[in-house]
Amino acid sequence: MPHRRTARLASWQIWLLCLSGTGLWLSGAGWLLLHYYGQVEGEFGPEVNPLEPWMMKLHGLCLIPALLGLGGLFVAHVPKGWNHTAQRLAGIVLSLVLTVLVSSGYLLYYAGGETLRAGSSLTHWVLGLALPGAFVWHYLNGKRVRRKRK
Structure with missing residues (x-):
């Protein structure tokens, strides 16, 4: 729950x-x-x-x-x-990375032009490989903030 x-x-x-x-x-x-x-x-x-x-x-x-x-x-x-200001930057970065990944994945599947497709591909795999880093930053920062509050 x-x-x-x-x-x-x-x-x-x-x-x-x-x-x-x-x-x-x-x-x-x-x-x-x-x-x-x-x-x-x-x-x-x-x-x-x-x-x-x-x-x-x-x-x-x-x-x-x-x-x-x-x-x-x-x-x-x-x-x-959103009210957790100490966690906001990490959350925004993670949200932006996820949004660009979903968008670039859509373009890879549906884009017709080779130039757009090449740019989408590079963006998608670079951010995809980097995503665990953004996730770990957000997760560990959240744990750190919660420990400080106790």
């Missing part, structure tokens, strides 16, 4: 976001490694690794619970947490 008076998340929300986020990170990093370093030698030269499309499918599958979890954050966690 969510904490009604605080910005703290319910344990199931934390698990949902951590598991889906880990799945997204691992499948995205796996795709990157396969795409740039995992080509296989085919009959006519280098070819896409057969696991690469499966990494992308897994990435999309992990996105579904992640988006559900993010929706919950923006309904309860963010509004209740």
Whole structure:
């Protein structure tokens, strides 16, 4: 059950976001490694690794619970947490990173032009790889702030 008076998340929300986020990170990093370093030698030269499309499918599958979890954050966690000024900057940075990741992922899927697609791709994988750092900063900063209040 969510904490009604605080910005703290319910344990199931934390698990949902951590598991889906880990799945997204691992499948995205796996795709990157396969795409740039995992080509296989085919009959006519280098070819896409057969696991690469499966990494992308897994990435999309992990996105579904992640988006559900993010929706919950923006309904309860963010509004209740806004008053915690010591945590605000870390929360804003994390929210911006997540917003750009979702937007750039959309552009990768639906953008038609190669220039826009190339920029979206670079933005998406750089921020995706950096996301755990933003999350850990937000999480540890929240723990530090709570310890100070006690």
